[in-house]
Amino acid sequence: MRKLVMVSMLIGLGVLPACTRTTNTMGYIVDEVLVAEVKPGIDNRASVEKALGKPSIAGQWDDKTWYYVSRNTKQTAFLMPKPTEQSIIAVSFDAKGNVASVNRRGLEQVANVDPVNDKTPTLGRETGVLEDLFGNIGRFGSAGSAGGPPQ
Template identity: 30%
Template sequence: MMMMIRGLLLSLTLFITACTPVYRHHGYVPPDQDLSAIVVGETTQFDVESLVGRPTAKGLLQGSGWYYVGSRWRDFGALPPKEISREVVAVSFAPDGTVSNVERFGLEQGRVVTLSQRVTDSNVVSVGFIRQILGNMGNFSAGQVFD
């Protein structure tokens, strides 16, 4: 009888701990403290690399912008992983190589939301690229890539 109770308690303990959520982080988004060191109109592309690191993605046009992308996923038991948050920091550059804009975007209920921005005279040149990054992350699996 005592052996059965111990087995039941062990099984119950394993069952409860298996349902503990596990969080995974993908990508890199510089914190606000690091971004505050970037001065719009003065900081160069080389300075941005030394202040906050190399970007996750770059704009298609030469010098158009750098994009830092990060997301947080939650695995819970046997349920499929769920994306909890996604964030993109876009650093745009003027033709002379200085920073023209720094914006932070998030994803709220499937819609792109501007969380913060520092603009000189124009908005981010390639918002379509940002929307593509935010919209496509998590929509494919490794199995689809290698098939």
């Protein structure tokens, strides 16, 4: 019985490190001194890139806003990581490429998305199984006709 208890304790001690909490840092590493030196009306794209480097993300439809994003997370074993700290620095430029504003956001921007019923809601019309299977028949031209695949 004593050997069984000792073996169980050794196995428990061997498995215990798998349950430790790990931390991860992802994205831009913020240097507060450099961020404070970026001034609206004084700096431009070239000086911002020289000071802060290339942005993590540029604006989706235009490049008038550069985003520098960083996030720290903690995770225990196989559980989902949870954000502990986040920094989003948004540098906006005017039409001439000069800095218009420097805004900062933090952990309040984190959204917790909880899927419902394993379905993603979409906008538009509902389709049935038959329309999903046969809906594209006759919509496209044959090879060599206008709208058909290239030859």
